[in-house]
Amino acid sequence: MRNIILFLPLxxxxxxxxxxxxxxxxxLRNVTYHLGHEDHLYTKVHxxxxxxxxxxxxxxxxxxxxxxxxxxxxxxxxxIFNMGSSMQTPLQTEVLIRNYLDTIKPRLVVxxxxxxxxxxxxxxxxxxxxxNVPPTWDMVPMALRTRNMRVVATxxxxxxxNSLSSEFRHFxxxxxxxxxxxxxxxxxxxxxxxxxxxxxxxxxxxSRGVQKRALRRCVELxxxxxxxxxxxxxxxxxxxxxxxxxxxxxQEDMNDYGRFYFKDMEVLDDSLHFFNEDHLNQRGVELYxxxxxxxxxxxxxxxx
Amino acid sequence: xxxxxxxxxxxLPVVFLVYxxxxxxxxxxxxxxxxxxxxxxxxxxxxxxxxxxxxxLCSYLSGLGLERYGRHRKWFLWGxxxxxxxxxxxxKYYDFFAQSFADVFLGGQADGLLxxxxxxxxxxxxxxxALSYTIDVYRGTIKATRDGxxxxxxxxxxxxxxxxxxxxxxxxxxxxxxxxxxxxALAVDGLRQMLWGFFKKLVVADGCALYVDRVFGDPAxxxxxxxxxxxxxxxxxxxxxxxxYSDIAIGTAKLFGIRLRRNFxxxxxSRDIAEFWRRWHxxxxxxxxxxxxxxxxxxxxxxxxxxxxxxxxxxxxxxxxGANWTFLAWGLFHALLFLPLILLHRxxxxxxxxxxxxxxxxxxxxxxxxxxxxxxxxxxxxFRSPSIGFAFSYLGGLFxxxxxxxxxxNDYFFLPAALLLMLVVExxxxxxxxxxxxxxxxRVVRWLGYMLLIFIVVCYMQTSExxxxxxxx
Numbered sequence: 184m185r186n187i188i189l190f191l192p193l194x195x196x197x198x199x200x201x202x203x204x205x206x207x208x209x210x211l212r213n214v215t216y217h218l219g220h221e222d223h224l225y226t227k228v229h230x231x232x233x234x235x236x237x238x239x240x241x242x243x244x245x246x247x248x249x250x251x252x253x254x255x256x257x258x259x260x261x262x263i264f265n266m267g268s269s270m271q272t273p274l275q276t277e278v279l280i281r282n283y284l285d286t287i288k289p290r291l292v293v294x295x296x297x298x299x300x301x302x303x304x305x306x307x308x309x310x311x312x313x314x315n316v317p318p319t320w321d322m323v324p325m326a327l328r329t330r331n332m333r334v335v336a337t338x339x340x341x342x343x344x345n346s347l348s349s350e351f352r353h354f355x356x357x358x359x360x361x362x363x364x365x366x367x368x369x370x371x372x373x374x375x376x377x378x379x380x381x382x383x384x385x386x387x388x389x390s391r392g393v394q395k396r397a398l399r400r401c402v403e404l405x406x407x408x409x410x411x412x413x414x415x416x417x418x419x420x421x422x423x424x425x426x427x428x429x430x431x432x433x434q435e436d437m438n439d440y441g442r443f444y445f446k447d448m449e450v451l452d453d454s455l456h457f458f459n460e461d462h463l464n465q466r467g468v469e470l471y472x473x474x475x476x477x478x479x480x481x482x483x484x485x486x487x
Numbered sequence: 488x489x490x491x492x493x494x495x496x497x498x499l500p501v502v503f504l505v506y507x508x509x510x511x512x513x514x515x516x517x518x519x520x521x522x523x524x525x526x527x528x529x530x531x532x533x534x535x536x537x538x539x540x541x542x543x544l545c546s547y548l549s550g551l552g553l554e555r556y557g558r559h560r561k562w563f564l565w566g567x568x569x570x571x572x573x574x575x576x577x578x579k580y581y582d583f584f585a586q587s588f589a590d591v592f593l594g595g596q597a598d599g600l601l602x603x604x605x606x607x608x609x610x611x612x613x614x615x616x617a618l619s620y621t622i623d624v625y626r627g628t629i630k631a632t633r634d635g636x637x638x639x640x641x642x643x644x645x646x647x648x649x650x651x652x653x654x655x656x657x658x659x660x661x662x663x664x665x666x667x668x669x670x671x672a673l674a675v676d677g678l679r680q681m682l683w684g685f686f687k688k689l690v691v692a693d694g695c696a697l698y699v700d701r702v703f704g705d706p707a708x709x710x711x712x713x714x715x716x717x718x719x720x721x722x723x724x725x726x727x728x729x730x731x732y733s734d735i736a737i738g739t740a741k742l743f744g745i746r747l748r749r750n751f752x753x754x755x756x757s758r759d760i761a762e763f764w765r766r767w768h769x770x771x772x773x774x775x776x777x778x779x780x781x782x783x784x785x786x787x788x789x790x791x792x793x794x795x796x797x798x799x800x801x802x803x804x805x806x807x808x809g810a811n812w813t814f815l816a817w818g819l820f821h822a823l824l825f826l827p828l829i830l831l832h833r834x835x836x837x838x839x840x841x842x843x844x845x846x847x848x849x850x851x852x853x854x855x856x857x858x859x860x861x862x863x864x865x866x867x868x869x870f871r872s873p874s875i876g877f878a879f880s881y882l883g884g885l886f887x888x889x890x891x892x893x894x895x896x897n898d899y900f901f902l903p904a905a906l907l908l909m910l911v912v913e914x915x916x917x918x919x920x921x922x923x924x925x926x927x928x929x930r931v932v933r934w935l936g937y938m939l940l941i942f943i944v945v946c947y948m949q950t951s952e953x954x955x956x957x958x959x960x
């Protein structure tokens with residue numbers, strides 16, 4: 184029996200060692216390390232160390248980093264920083280809050296919540312985060328909570344690699360990636376495009392327990408730190424929005440986590456103001472950001 | 488609960504520890520086995536527990552009745568057989584027959600006829616296991632047990648509950664009736680077998696599934712080469728999936744001091760289809776042989792009866808897998824391959840292992856193995872197809888040109904190496920007690936080998952939980 188007990192930790196160490204040694208060769212299927220991504224998360228987590236006097240800090244998925252443009256808010260005298268990243272689920276938001284909230288010190292936090300994010304398993308966004316954010320111990324429970332071997336194996340490699348290698352420290356992420364252009368403050372602007380609406384199959388939103396628990400931890404953490412926060416759902420095309428058959432239940436559910444807002448604008452048109460079914464184009468962003476800033480953010484900030 | 492789930496990874500060590508803590512009181516230990524087996528099974532749907540408890544109770548009582556009321560033995564036997572097969576028939580086959588009836592007589596309108604019952608996981612496996620007990624008691628092969636707890640543990644023992652091996656009461660029941668002691672060597676061998684099972688399931692079978700599902704999902708989009716490759720990969724997928732499950736089940740049982748029968752014995756190293764059937768899903772094949780084929784006269788009857796018996800046994804075997812004409816066609820296909828061998832008395836030519844006493848096979852043996860594999864693969868195309876029409880169109884597509892999906896692309900690049908590793912290891916273990924039984928004597932080398940295999944599983948496993956194919960049967 185002693186041999187079995189000795190073997191298990193040795194096997195674990197051996198596996199970790201080989202993953203660290205071979206993880207960079209691209210030959211290990213479940214180690215998917217890739218530095219840099221269209222969400223520019225690497226750039227953001229380094230840039231946020233330099234920013235000061237931030238009024239609003241945004242967290243969330245691509246719906247956050249492709250919607251909240253610091254230039255539009257700045258015109259209205261509000262300084263924001265956008266920490267949104269691709270498919271960011273509450274599991275990843277929690278890591279970012281734990282590690283960057285105290286540095287940025289915002290007056291208000293906005294957590295963007297989307298009907299497609301809460302049901303997500305969090306695997307891909309976990310990998311983006313592990314590869315692009317400086318390693319911290321908070322990433323270990325985040326990786327384990329996805330219950331996915333690809334995330335765990337990538338975490339083993341990324342945590343060691345990003346701690347020790349100079350590749351991570353000296354990486355320079357290009358400002359232009361495909362049709363995307365990074366704007367200081369965490370926003371990613373896409374080349375102007377319009378959407379051709381398509382019919383959608385009806386679907387239900389089934390939030391995962393692991394994401395709901397993570398969201399609960401996020402808001403409790405913000406409450407403990409005394410930072411005011413709201414939850415915000417950004418507009419989708421009307422075609423997509425009407426395809427969710429339990430959107431009202433989802434919104435009611437989000438209300439349990441704090442003050443939840445869904446500020447749709449009648450003026451937003453599916454083809455004129457979106458570049459795909461769930462992302463506003465620059466014309467839509469400018470309209471919506473001006474509206475949300477004036478009608479929601481400024482009044483809240485004035486009351487703090 | 489799946490073997491390849493986090494729940495099982497937490498469940499097994501806890502159950503293992505408590506089980507051996509209870510080793511001094513056999514009754515409590517068996518009661519614990521029943522409780523955790525019901526927990527394991529109820530994880531899918533607690534309502535399924537009613538069925539397995541009903542099957543166990545009927546078979547237990549019929550065993551007692553067979554012994555006590557000798558004059559009415561046949562009533563107890565047939566009563567239990569009919570009740571168990573009725574339950575199986577209603578849950579597994581009723582909708583199929585109702586739909587077929589509607590297709591022929593009602594123009595396909597079967598709305599009012601169908602029950603739409605959920606098929607309980609593993610119902611075919613534990614029903615057959617329970618039936619074998621009653622038949623063996625009737626035949627006098629074993630005595631009826633009075634220990635109800637041991638009997639319930641025999642029917643529900645969690646490692647083999649949902650996909651076998653289908654055990655016989657004569658070998659498993661006495662193990663529950665007698666005291667077990669922890670055997671370190673057996674437990675280590677069990678862990679070794681589990682490790683190999685996980686490799687076959689998570690790396691080989693689930694890896695093949697990615698390619699196979701894509702091609703079988705839209706065969707018209709691909710050319711003959713890709714269809715052939717997908718068929719070959721499905722042969723390895725179903726082998727890796729089912730034999731991997733069996734290895735994990737048998738290995739897990741060994742941790743509890745229980746020995747289960749072997750279910751696979753390197754079937755793709757068979758030299759003809761008769762040998763293939765002695766090596767594939769052995770516990771089911773021998774079940775049908777002992778309880779259906781031999782009572783029908785087996786091969787010791789006239790040629791006409793031999794043909795009928797062979798056809799019946801293969802058709803039943805095919806239909807056991809599921810309520811679909813494709814399974815019947817698969818059984819018929821194998822019957823047609825088997826008949827010439829049995830009629831020419833050549834079905835027992837290869838009772839040894841290929842290349843016995845040699846490291847490598849000769850050219851003739853290689854040819855025989857490839858031909859047998861090819862025939863089995865054609866059978867698997869029928870088995871994998873959702874309908875007979877689909878199977879014919881897939882077989883026709885093998886001779887047409889079209890797009891090619893490379894095995895070395897993206898997600899599949901590791902498959903050739905994984906398949907080669909599996910074949911090489913199993914070749915050199917083909918005479919072993921199981922396919923990963925042989926191991927180097929030197930501990931450092933042995934441990935390095937195990938660690939390397941764990942590393943391969945971690946880095947190349949399919950990461951989404953994919954259920955075992957045979958759970959649906």
